[in-house]
Amino acid sequence: MKYVIDSLSKCSPRSGHFQKNDSILHLPMLLQYTKCAIVPYLSKEVFNYVTTDAQGYSICLDTTINMVDALSAYRKGIASFSGIGSDGISFLTIKNPTVVNKTADHGDTKDTMSIYARSGRKIISANQYMDLVSSHHPDVFHSLCDGETNATSSKRRIMKSMDRSKAFLEICLQRYRQSESLKSGSLFVAAIEGGYNLRHREEYIKEILVHNSDIHGYFLDGLHSNGFTATSLTIDNIKEIVKKCNELLPADKFKVMFGPYNPVVMLQLIQLGVDVFDSSYCYIATKNRCALTFSFDMESSSNGRDFDMDLKDPKYKEDFSAVLSGCNCLTCQKHTRAYIHHLINTKELLASILLMIHNSHHFIEFFKTIRQSIASGNFQELIDFVKAQFDRRCLLDENIQKIVELDEVTKKGKKTVSSDELSLS
Known part of the structure; x- marks a missing residue:
């Protein structure tokens, strides 16, 4: 060694x-x-x-x-x-x-x-x-x-x-x-x-x-x-x-x-x-029942692609596409987002197996690209490319959190009004 x-x-x-x-x-x-x-x-x-x-x-x-x-x-x-x-x-x-x-x-x-x-x-x-x-x-x-x-x-x-x-x-x-x-x-x-x-x-x-x-x-x-x-x-x-x-x-x-x-x-x-x-x-x-889907292929556009994918989300219930288009791992070649969503809901161990196959494959390919980018001298471009996707994800998470907080405040306000109206009556 x-x-x-x-x-x-x-x-x-x-x-x-x-x-x-x-x-x-x-x-x-x-x-x-x-x-x-x-x-x-x-x-x-x-x-x-x-x-x-x-x-x-x-x-x-x-x-x-x-x-x-x-x-x-x-x-x-x-x-x-x-x-x-x-x-x-x-x-x-x-x-x-x-x-x-x-x-x-x-x-x-x-x-x-x-x-x-x-x-x-x-x-x-x-x-x-x-x-x-x-x-x-x-x-x-x-x-x-x-x-x-x-x-x-x-x-x-x-x-x-x-x-x-x-x-x-x-x-x-x-x-x-x-x-x-x-x-x-x-x-x-x-x-x-x-x-x-x-x-x-x-x-x-x-x-x-x-x-x-x-x-x-x-x-x-x-x-x-x-x-x-x-x-x-x-x-x-x-x-x-x-x-x-x-x-x-x-x-x-x-x-x-x-x-x-x-x-x-x-x-x-x-x-x-x-x-x-x-x-x-x-x-x-x-x-966390997430599939890693960020792009590290700088020759393709990452617009519209999620950094990662929460397959617990009900929106994938009838989504019969591959977890990640173009990925050649066993999970993406043989199974769909809807199927993995179903496995998660029914608490089947196969959900974790399929997600781990995909996530492990994705990271192995990610590190291959890292080594190639260092050898070719464009490593900084790779950082900027992946970071742009991650920043979009973080911004989206912040906006969703603000919407949730606003919705909770609105609901509390409605409950207070209803309670006051009930007491006046």
Whole structure:
């Protein structure tokens, strides 16, 4: 397992690739978000209908920690155990980007971290974490870290996050250096903490750069609390932090950001030099019964196309067209908007399966276009093209919200008049 950064820029779109066996996965790269090391709603056989190309997979520890006994006995790693295969790249991360962080009571110790699995809270030390890494044997993993900070975190909380994460990093690196199997088969990524404080971020980076020779990439963490709220982040919220981190970090190491960022923010982060993302936005869209339909083909007009499509809406009840005209995914080729609307209303699991097929396919094609636009030098045009569609969606949402609020005020006014008239009579 190795990686190459082709363009050694710090705060601009970059190209490169990961290589595992005979497979090459190009940067910027999309990791397929998984639960229990499986793409949600899609078996390996069904996912083959989405794509047969080698993929990267984000493995969330909170969904696989209960597998540790089986993985230890199996001894071939999480990729083989889950059916990802020898060509796919597995990236182990401790937090599930689709679940809002739970504020844990870490007690008096700075040596442990809480992981919330389905079976309940599990408290692990850095050494226990490295034992879990060894049993999972991922292709890439990041250091244990306390990234439970966001824009509203206090200075005290940020300092605690930094102190604990630095202590975890020291232990994780020591264990990594001592493990021949991990050193030969896994890439080590260091988490970068510091909340929204530029000075703290700078101090943190300067302290961990002494270990740069053993670090292959950097994970920019602690900027949001995961879950649906992360989809509303704008580049204005995080631009200065990301830019500062990338200016200070080595250009020859890949940069990772996890979370359900919307497509426009992803493009803007790539413009700042971020290389690897996950597809949790697709899962959240699927959970909300939405199909992603924004255009990234700059040679065609996007006028009249919705950025995304809420198939719960009754207007699709008798709409027998494909979810997205021109899309060659299984969902769009074989099924209609009306059929998926029906499945949603009857609470059939097939609705989620068909939406996840389409949304995953759409994002995979989106990232192919991103890489092509970087190579051809028109990446800024792609950002402007997609952002224009997103802005129209946001404006439409604002107008709808105003209409709803006005309608509610009108109804309340009518109710008040009726009540007064009743009392006078």
